[in-house]
Amino acid sequence: MTTNPIRKIIIDTDPGQDDAVAILLALASPENVDVLGITTVAGNVPLPLTKKNARIVCELAKRPETKVFSGCDRPMQRPLVTAEHVHGKTGLDGPVMQDPTMALQHQHAVDFIIETLRQEPSGTVTLCPLGPLTNIGTALQQAPDIADRVQEIVLMGGAYFEVGNITPAAEFNIYVDPEAADIVFKSGISVTVMPLDTTHKALTTKPRVDAFRALNTQVGNMVAEWTDFFERFDKEKYGSNGAPLHDPCVIAYLIQPDLFSGRMINVAIETQSELTLGMTVADWWGVTDRPANAMFMGDIDADGFFNLLTERLGRL
Numbered sequence: 001m002t003t004n005p006i007r008k009i010i011i012d013t014d015p016g017q018d019d020a021v022a023i024l025l026a027l028a029s030p031e032n033v034d035v036l037g038i039t040t041v042a043g044n045v046p047l048p049l050t051k052k053n054a055r056i057v058c059e060l061a062k063r064p065e066t067k068v069f070s071g072c073d074r075p076m077q078r079p080l081v082t083a084e085h086v087h088g089k090t091g092l093d094g095p096v097m098q099d100p101t102m103a104l105q106h107q108h109a110v111d112f113i114i115e116t117l118r119q120e121p122s123g124t125v126t127l128c129p130l131g132p133l134t135n136i137g138t139a140l141q142q143a144p145d146i147a148d149r150v151q152e153i154v155l156m157g158g159a160y161f162e163v164g165n166i167t168p169a170a171e172f173n174i175y176v177d178p179e180a181a182d183i184v185f186k187s188g189i190s191v192t193v194m195p196l197d198t199t200h201k202a203l204t205t206k207p208r209v210d211a212f213r214a215l216n217t218q219v220g221n222m223v224a225e226w227t228d229f230f231e232r233f234d235k236e237k238y239g240s241n242g243a244p245l246h247d248p249c250v251i252a253y254l255i256q257p258d259l260f261s262g263r264m265i266n267v268a269i270e271t272q273s274e275l276t277l278g279m280t281v282a283d284w285w286g287v288t289d290r291p292a293n294a295m296f297m298g299d300i301d302a303d304g305f306f307n308l309l310t311e312r313l314g315r316l
């Protein structure tokens, strides 16, 4: 495994079972990532649920001191689209979950993102968006000076060869707030993208879910139950042998980047067309002269990824 310095990160998220697993992976990996805060956004389910779910996950990881912030409750210019059809009514459907007792921070998520980037040394904070890009887009719009201070944005979103999962052309996170995504991809910040092209190769097959369960811990059982829940939907939709575990790919990349491979290419966001709204137009074959603005991942060592995940979850 490649050893990297500890990276300071802000996880921007809309939990969501796969977001929950990503947060657990980060909190289980203090030698790789220092979670400065978790900022929540409306996405898979409305904001009141995502800000509650993020705290449920921190308590599950026995890290109630983690700072959790409430962010934007709707996209920058559009009504909110949610995904209860995948994640269930609560966003964390599957096992029975206790309401959290840890407090939410008073500061708004967008203010926390701006303040943190201005306070920390320039180029030392990585943003990890796992939901619609509303909080990040709003922060960049309110405080354009922070763009130069971000080390990297590593996000789950978009698709090219796997096209869409919410419309035939668009992936959910980008589709929900295409204007925010457009701001991010035009920001000049170093962006690494985990699109469906990669996450659809990280499938929760039975042996992999059995490995979570075999940890024989509260966390292992919880992750297995979440997976069982959303798998039903995805197996039916894709006819695949398991469901993709999207968001933990972002955190796994920070821990073990050599699990992933991709290309530095131009990625542009469709914000106008009704038919293809939110499409990530990825110039994979280099057929335009638009300059590269993103590392677009295309492949993952899925066994290595699940081995890492199981090992880390076993610590909690």
Ligand SMILES: [Ca+2]
Pocket (backbone or CB within 6 Å): 013, 014, 015, 016, 018, 019, 043, 044, 130, 131, 247
């Ligand atoms: Ca998510």
